[in-house]
Amino acid sequence: MSTLSAQELAQQRQADATGIDNNAVLLGDSIKSVYVYEAPVRIWHWINAAAITVLAITGYFIGVPLPTMPGEASDNYLMGYIRFAHFTAGYILAVGLLGRAYWAIVGNHHARELFWVPLFQKAYWREVIQVLAWYLFIAPKPNQYVGHNPLARFAMFTLYLGIGLFMIVTGFALYGEGTQPGSWAHTLFTTWVIPLFGQSQDVHTWHRLGMWGMVIFIIFHIYAAIREDIMGRQSIVSTMISGHRTFKD
Ligand code: HEM
Numbered sequence: 001m002s003t004l005s006a007q008e009l010a011q012q013r014q015a016d017a018t019g020i021d022n023n024a025v026l027l028g029d030s031i032k033s034v035y036v037y038e039a040p041v042r043i044w045h046w047i048n049a050a051a052i053t054v055l056a057i058t059g060y061f062i063g064v065p066l067p068t069m070p071g072e073a074s075d076n077y078l079m080g081y082i083r084f085a086h087f088t089a090g091y092i093l094a095v096g097l098l099g100r101a102y103w104a105i106v107g108n109h110h111a112r113e114l115f116w117v118p119l120f121q122k123a124y125w126r127e128v129i130q131v132l133a134w135y136l137f138i139a140p141k142p143n144q145y146v147g148h149n150p151l152a153r154f155a156m157f158t159l160y161l162g163i164g165l166f167m168i169v170t171g172f173a174l175y176g177e178g179t180q181p182g183s184w185a186h187t188l189f190t191t192w193v194i195p196l197f198g199q200s201q202d203v204h205t206w207h208r209l210g211m212w213g214m215v216i217f218i219i220f221h222i223y224a225a226i227r228e229d230i231m232g233r234q235s236i237v238s239t240m241i242s243g244h245r246t247f248k249d
């Protein structure tokens with residue numbers, strides 16, 4: 001045990017009592033941080049996550065409805081509320097994505113990562129393999145990424161954006177069946193989507209399958225976000241809250 005001078009001992013006692021320890025702060029590592037995700041991207045992310053959670057739960061029950069309730073039909077509007085919540089969250093998802101696309105144009109360059117993938121650049125694929133090797137415990141150390149890591153970017157583009165657009169198109173095609181010919185949803189989507197798939201039930205089935213695709217993305221996404229926060233070389237979850245990426249080394 002090192003011997004401390006009387007002054008150092010007094011300082012340590014003070015630090016123990018107050019929690020203030022300027023010497024320890026001076027000796028500590030300095031942390032580097034980069035501002036990556038602007039407020040509209042972060043707000044969109046969390047509203048979007050909430051909307052998809054509501055859509056997946058209510059959608060599941062639309063396809064597998066709850067047992068019929070006893071009593072007057074007019075006293076039981078549960079399925080009506082479930083459908084209402086689904087359609088409201090559906091509008092939020094669609095309008096939110098339009099807002100997010102606008103931000104990809106006016107926001108910083110990280111705001112554009114969701115909308116395109118550099119498929120024809122060798123360096124991109126090298127990094128995808130690097131991340132895969134790290135995820136599979138083959139590579140001993142990951143690289144540092146300021147924006148999305150290249151593998152996450154690929155999954156976000158194909159699984160999130162691809163399936164998300166598919167859900168919006170098929171969802172509004174089904175919605176237009178209820179709002180009838182003459183409504184914008186019917187004119188813009190129902191008229192061509194239903195014949196393209198064959199008939200209404202086929203669209204229901206594909207819309208439901210799309211939900212499972214989205215659920216698979218979300219499971220991997222949340223696992224990877226938390227895993228990388230713990231094992232990776234930079235902050236992850238807090239970055240989608242504060243916007244800042246801090247580097248651990
Ligand atoms: C990630 C997004 C979405 C998910 C996970 C989702 C999920 C589902 C599921 C699982 C069903 C039941 C399908 C069946 O088995 O018949 C369903 C039905 C439906 N969804 Fe979605 N959906 C999403 C987006 C949307 C959007 C954007 C709209 C547009 C308003 C929408 C409108 C509808 C409609 C109209 C139905 C049929 C309702 C009925 O027949 O009573 N969905 N959804």
Ligand code: HEM
Binds near residue numbers: 052111114239240
């Ligand atoms: C329904 C659930 C969710 C969906 C659909 C979803 C979707 C997405 C999408 C599309 C992005 C790309 C953002 C962009 O470029 O604009 C993203 C990023 C991100 N998400 Fe989620 N997310 C969900 C839930 C969560 C949860 C629960 C967490 C936290 C544990 C999380 C953590 C993150 C983080 C940290 C990023 C940024 C990753 C990075 O810095 O490279 N997400 N998410």
